Amino acid sequence: MGGLLKFVVILLGVGWLLGQLIRYFLRTKLAKFAQQVSEMERQQRREQQEASRPKEGVNVDYIPKTHQEKRKKDIEGGEYVDYEEVKE
Template sequence: MVKFLIIVLGVGWLLGQLIRYFLRSKLAKFAAQVQEMEREQRRAQQAQSRSKDDVNVDYIPKDHQKKRQKDIEGGEYVDFEEVKE
């Protein structure tokens, strides 16, 4: 009777450890999936906000770049005074 009780307790403990191990691994996988979905949602939101607010230039012709550099060499300084009302 004592042997039977010891065997039942040992098997119960072993099953408990196995169940705990498998649950932890499943929960870790689930948490990783949730984090990945959250990252994808953030990327999508950032892409949407960028497309509304920012201006992206993919190509600038070479002749335009040379002309632009020549135009910015110097300028006229205009002295001004701030008028308070």
């Protein structure tokens, strides 16, 4: 009877100790995972802010239609200059 009681007490002690160790490791792994997730969210937020921030330099939001048509004509045909050939 004494051997059975000793076995049960040891079994309960080992079970309790394993439970504590498992709880400790799960808690540390979960905390590490939560930290990685929050760091990824911070990085995504920073990237979104950088993408929405205007670039340095001149930013043209609107080009008038008349200016666009004038530029188109300049590019397509160029400028024609009349000239006379002079023979010497």
